Structure formats: structure tokens, C-alpha cells
Amino acid sequence: MTTPQTEIATINAKIAELRTLWHDLAAKGKHAEAVGVENEIAGLERAVARYEIQAKAEGAERKRQQAVSAAESTLKQIEAHKVARAELEAVVVEIEEAAKAVDAAMARLQPAFTKCAASWPSWQKFKDTEQQQAYDAELGADKYPRFDALRLRLRLPVVLAILSHRGNRGLAEILNAADARF
Numbered sequence: 491m492t493t494p495q496t497e498i499a500t501i502n503a504k505i506a507e508l509r510t511l512w513h514d515l516a517a518k519g520k521h522a523e524a525v526g527v528e529n530e531i532a533g534l535e536r537a538v539a540r541y542e543i544q545a546k547a548e549g550a551e552r553k554r555q556q557a558v559s560a561a562e563s564t565l566k567q568i569e570a571h572k573v574a575r576a577e578l579e580a581v582v583v584e585i586e587e588a589a590k591a592v593d594a595a596m597a598r599l600q601p602a603f604t605k606c607a608a609s610w611p612s613w614q615k616f617k618d619t620e621q622q623q624a625y626d627a628e629l630g631a632d633k634y635p636r637f638d639a640l641r642l643r644l645r646l647p648v649v650l651a652i653l654s655h656r657g658n659r660g661l662a663e664i665l666n667a668a669d670a671r672f
Contacts, residue, residue, distance in 0.1 A: 494545035498538055505534050592653070 508531045515524040613634070616622040626633055 494541040494548065498541045498545070501534050501538050501541070505531055505538070508534070 508527050512524050512527040512531065515521075515527060614625055616625060
């Protein structure tokens with residue numbers, strides 16, 4: 491299949507040949523034959539004009555199709571962005587809910603510690619031996635119970651470090667880009 495550009499080039503080469511022939515015929519005084527060549531040249535020039543119009547129309551259609559393809563690609567990107575945006579929104583809501591839960595737990599931490607510290611048992615020491623024996627007998631196995639250390643100095647700083655690390659790691663970059671763009 492030939493393209494309009496190929497046809498135009500072929501016809502223009504033929505027109506160039508015919509013009510040379512026309513000049514030769516006109517120079518020799520063969521006007522009747524020159525008129526026939528002239529008519530042939532005019533017909534070929536009209537054909538070139540038709541092919542140029544066809545080439546422009548095909549070019550315009552090609553450009554339109556490129557725009558349609560680009561729009562389809564953009565629509566796919568928009569849909570993908572909507573999905574990604576919904577996922578991001580869900581993660582942010584989850585973080586907000588987790589923050590509320592952490593805040594509520596942190597609010598209960600001081601009262602729970604105060605209650606724990608205030609409830610520390612105090613063991614009585616009696617000067618009277620019988621009294622002390624009765625006291626110890628009543629306590630039984632709970633006389634001096636062993637309380638395993640809660641290790642709060644190790645556990646709570648780890649929690650705070652995780653929250654701080656996650657809160658600072660990339661969050662500023664996300665916030666700056668997200669609010670400016672989205």
C-alpha cells in the first residue's frame with residue numbers, strides 16, 4: 491500500500507518530466523502536442539492536490555487518534571490514582587484510630603502507675619513474737635510474694651522510640667508533597 495506522500499513524490503517526478511517535455515515541444519513549435527502535455531500536467535497537479543488533502547486528513551486523524559490514546563492512558567492513570575488515594579486514605583484513618591487508642595492508653599498510664607505504686611503492700615513487723623507468728627501464719631504462702639519486674643524502663647522507651655521513628659521517618663516529605671499536590 492502506498493502512502494499519499496509516496497504518490498505525491500511519484501507524481502511530482504512525472505510532472506517534472508512532462509514540463510521538460512513541454513518545453514521541448516514548445517521550443518520545436520509543436521503547440522498541439524504541448525497543449526496535450528499541458529493538460530496532462532494540470533491533471534497530475536490536481537491529483538497532487540487531492541493527495542495532499544488526503545495526507546492532511548490522514549495526518550489530522552493520526553493526531554486525533556494519538557490524543558484519544560493519550561486520553562485513554564490518562565483515564566487509566568486517574569483510575570489507578572483513585573485506588574491509590576483510597577488506600578492512602580484508609581491507612582491515614584487507621585493511623586488516626588491507632589493514635590486515638592495510643593492517646594487513650596497513655597492517658598490511663600499515669601493513673602494505673604499511681605494505683606500500682608499506692609497498692610504496694612507493706613508488711614507489718616510486730617515486737618511481740620506471738621503477734622508476728624499469727625501475722626505470718628495468716629499470710630501463709632503470700633508472706634513475701636515475688637513480683638517480677640515490669641521492666642517499664644525498657645518497654646515504654648521502645649514504644650516511644652517506635653512512635654517517634656515512624657512519625658519522623660518520611661512523614662515530613664509525605665506531608666509537604668501530599669498537601670501541595672493532593
